[in-house]
Amino acid sequence: MEPFTVTIDEVNYQVSLHSAFPKLFDVFNQHINYIIGKTDAGNWVYIKHEPVSAFIPIEQIGEAIDEHIAEY
Numbered sequence: 001m002e003p004f005t006v007t008i009d010e011v012n013y014q015v016s017l018h019s020a021f022p023k024l025f026d027v028f029n030q031h032i033n034y035i036i037g038k039t040d041a042g043n044w045v046y047i048k049h050e051p052v053s054a055f056i057p058i059e060q061i062g063e064a065i066d067e068h069i070a071e072y
Contacts, residue, residue, distance in 0.1 A: 001072070006064040008057050015065060027061055038062065 003016035011029065018024040024037040024047055032054040035047040044062030 001069075004068055006061055008060050008064075013056065013061055015061070015068075025065055027056060032056060034058075036062065 001017045003014055006013045006015055006027075013027050013029050016026045018026045018035050022037060024035050027034040027036055032049070034049045034054075034056060036044055036058060037047050038044055044058045046058065
């Protein structure tokens with residue numbers, strides 16, 4: 001999967017596949033670096049994040065990832 005950009009509230013997040021199994025994604029911009037994944041229940045969760053105090057709209061980013069994956 002090629003990296004792609006998600007824009008939410010005028011903030012760009014670069015998304016790339018971190019690992020195929022379990023399926024995890026790197027989400028980053030100039031201020032944050034997260035690894036996120038989806039639980040068996042379908043919820044998006046933080047796996048690792050730096051810096052700790054940063055906030056990302058994880059559900060919106062997760063929905064964008066789901067939509068992007070569905071295109072393939």
